[in-house]
Amino acid sequence: MNPVNYLYLAALLFTIGATGVLIRRNAIVVFMCIELMLNACNLAFVVFSRMHGNLDGQIIAFFTMVVAAAEVVVGLAIIVSLFRSRHSASVDDASLMKL
Amino acid sequence: MSAQLAAYSTSTGEAFQFWVLGSVALIGALCTVFMKKAVHSALCLAGTMIVLAVFYLANGAYFLGIVQIVVYTGAIMMLFLFVVMLVGVTAADSLKETIKGQRWLALVSGLGFGILLLAGIGNASLTEFDGLGQANANGNVQGIAALLFTKYVFAFEITGALLITAAVGAMVLTHRERTERAKTQRELAEQRVREGKHLPPLPAPGVYARHNAVDIAGLLPDGTPSELTVSKTLRERGQIRDVSTEALNDLRALEQRAEERLERTEVVPATFRRTEEASK
Numbered sequence: 001m002n003p004v005n006y007l008y009l010a011a012l013l014f015t016i017g018a019t020g021v022l023i024r025r026n027a028i029v030v031f032m033c034i035e036l037m038l039n040a041c042n043l044a045f046v047v048f049s050r051m052h053g054n055l056d057g058q059i060i061a062f063f064t065m066v067v068a069a070a071e072v073v074v075g076l077a078i079i080v081s082l083f084r085s086r087h088s089a090s091v092d093d094a095s096l097m098k099l
Numbered sequence: 100m101s102a103q104l105a106a107y108s109t110s111t112g113e114a115f116q117f118w119v120l121g122s123v124a125l126i127g128a129l130c131t132v133f134m135k136k137a138v139h140s141a142l143c144l145a146g147t148m149i150v151l152a153v154f155y156l157a158n159g160a161y162f163l164g165i166v167q168i169v170v171y172t173g174a175i176m177m178l179f180l181f182v183v184m185l186v187g188v189t190a191a192d193s194l195k196e197t198i199k200g201q202r203w204l205a206l207v208s209g210l211g212f213g214i215l216l217l218a219g220i221g222n223a224s225l226t227e228f229d230g231l232g233q234a235n236a237n238g239n240v241q242g243i244a245a246l247l248f249t250k251y252v253f254a255f256e257i258t259g260a261l262l263i264t265a266a267v268g269a270m271v272l273t274h275r276e277r278t279e280r281a282k283t284q285r286e287l288a289e290q291r292v293r294e295g296k297h298l299p300p301l302p303a304p305g306v307y308a309r310h311n312a313v314d315i316a317g318l319l320p321d322g323t324p325s326e327l328t329v330s331k332t333l334r335e336r337g338q339i340r341d342v343s344t345e346a347l348n349d350l351r352a353l354e355q356r357a358e359e360r361l362e363r364t365e366v367v368p369a370t371f372r373r374t375e376e377a378s379k
Contacts, residue, residue: 019209053229
């Protein structure tokens, strides 16, 4: 098997995540799809690192993970406060800046 | 191991692992998107992430594989599940489209995007794989540390600032200042009396219902289940079990058989139905 197949898998996962962001209405599920896309990118980085024979790709993937962790913390806090004010986690309901 | 990693083509074992776990990852990703309940989506995503961790390990990223399991499936998915439990119980995904045909357009554009990506990778000349044998010679963790604390040390320090900002931001976002005094128990009781509804405590579940689990509604004197007896969360999730009709129908069937055996005049069996079915 050619290791390029990992890249195809990463592309597929990224596509599924992007489609999920467009399709789903629930803010939490949308957020999970974003995480899926980030993970697909990480896989691509790791495979590129193996391809080029240096560890820079793994470092970038590591930074992506750290940033994703920070992003999840803030994003979920935003979802919780949205839910408190609107009693719904649907992204369609949050069409106004202010209630 | 290093010889295998340097090879242009992977070993049969890795190929087998890729095809098996890769399909698991794809199924998990699809389930994340298409599962109705947010909890199921989160579990499917956790499965996909574990598979990705195995792939990192197979690609020579030993440190990242472990970090993936600890940070992603351990911390981030935990946080997701926590928020799903906090928020998602009553948050049903609305199936009404706000923009007409948006779902199909999204699927079509997703398909197009996927084809574009795959074709791009297929066209790129990715024939040479150097492998990590040389880079991992002194150990993967040591190699990453050497890079992280020399070439990327500034980015590493900025990351610390980012993490602190995120923690403070989350605290500020979820903190709620209390603007009015909390009501005392006496005031709450007076308010209940003034409003005049449900003065006594709510009825207990399972009363007269032959079972006393919390998800089984208590029965009113006429045999119909009372929704008030079951907790609000279970009611909104639609997880109330109603076994009263089965029991009553069993009893009715037994009586009918007894009548037939005794050759008495047949009683017209009136099957009990659930209240929501009967109201239709």
